[in-house]
Amino acid sequence: MITADRPPVAPEPTVPSTAVAATVRVAAKRVEADGVVSLELEAPDGARLPDWTPGAHVDLVLPDGTTRQYSLCGDRWDAHRYRVGVLREPAGRGGSAYVHDRLAVGDAVGLGGPRNNFPLVPAARYLFVGGGIGITPLLPMIRQAALLGVDWELLYGGRTRASMAFVGELAEHGERVRIVPQDEHGLLDLRGFLGDPDPGTRVYACGPAPMLAALAAATAAWPAHTVRTERFVARELGTPARDTAFEVELARSGRTVTVPPGRSVLAAIAEAGVEVLSSCRQGTCGTCETGVLAGEPDHRDSILDDDERAAGDCLFPCVSRARSDRLVLDL
Structure with a gap:
């Protein structure tokens, strides 16, 4: 996941940040495209880093104290190095600018995770669709598919060829990869690439909101569970299901908290003195996932699919609220 450094919709009181499981150092920093750099991270003592799976991301706590989420896009079989890609966001809150302009080889960075809200499930065939920096979570998925000998193709779009990171790395896959700079070829032909709905094919996509909206329209007739997307900018929240206060019972601590309109569950819990780890506060990173008991x-959020939402057994309190008068959370 690549955060877009966008400000939250409304200011919230400070809540505990993501858990920092380790400290890593920047082992390498490279320019990958116009506005994109990659970082290679390693433990200061050369120790093994936690294992991860394609689609995973980590939280990086930068030296200035900001926390950002980035998709792991390196070799998952390299136990001693992580790689992430960072897009410069001129209109952001400063995290990407810090990485581009100030973060240097040798600097220490806090590390949280990895966690995976975008897992690659077994399939007979994969179709990958990447837009801009959204290529990053797809890179290890492609390597996994190639390793397993599974049929796959990639459609990769960007504003210009020069702005598209890792194009050279993808060239080794030949005709399986379609590179489509918008200034040369226009918008992605999603329907032509996807073809007819196929229950044996899984579609994985990450990119800007307009691309994902077009993909949703192009796959409207596809069977359930065959299309999975990841957003690096939170989807438009819309109007809450209710505009009145509700109660949240914290089952383990025995407290009951009232959440008023305009206040997040996360903020209300924090004000009551109950710590919940969080990071993005936009419903994209998954750090604050909390079990729902009743x-x-x-x-x-921008994470759960329709079936996971229907199950109703978890929520992300940084953005989610209640339809019922009362929620009981596993806290």
Whole structure:
């Protein structure tokens, strides 16, 4: 996951940040495209880093104290190095600018995770669609598919060829990869690439919101569970299911908290003195996932699919609220 450094919709009181499981150092920093750099990270003592699977991301706590989420896009079989890609966001809150302009080889960075909200499931065939920096979580998926000998293709779009990272790395896959700079070829031909719905094919996509909206329209007739997307910018939240206060019971601590309109569950819990780890506060990173024991959540995240929302057994309190008068959380 690549965060877009966008400000939250409304200011919230400070809540505990993501867990920092380790400290890593920047082992290498490279320019990958116009506005994109990659970082290679390693433990200061050369120790093994936690294992991860394609689609995983990590939280990086930068030296200035900001926390950002980035997809792991290196070799998952390299136990001693992680690689991430960072897009410069001129209109952001400064995290990407810090990485581009100030973070240097040898600098220490806090590390949280890895965690995976975008796992690659077994399939007979994969179709990958990447837009801009959204190529990063797809790179290890492609390597995994190639390793397993599974049929796959990639459609990769960007504003210009020069702005598209890792194109040279993808060239080794030949005709399986279609590179489509918008200034040369226009918008992605999603329907032509996807073809007819196929229950044996899984579609994985990551990119900007307009591309994902076009993909949703192009795959409207595809069977359930065959299309999975990841967003690096939170989807439009829309109006909450209810505009009145509701109660949240914290089952393990025995407290009950009232969440008023305009206040997140996360903020209300923090004000009551109960710590919940969080990071993005936009419903994209998954850090604050919390179990629901009773009640009906109003899911407002950009992570869960329709079946996971219908199950109602978890929520992300940084953005989600309640449809019922009361929620009981596993806290």
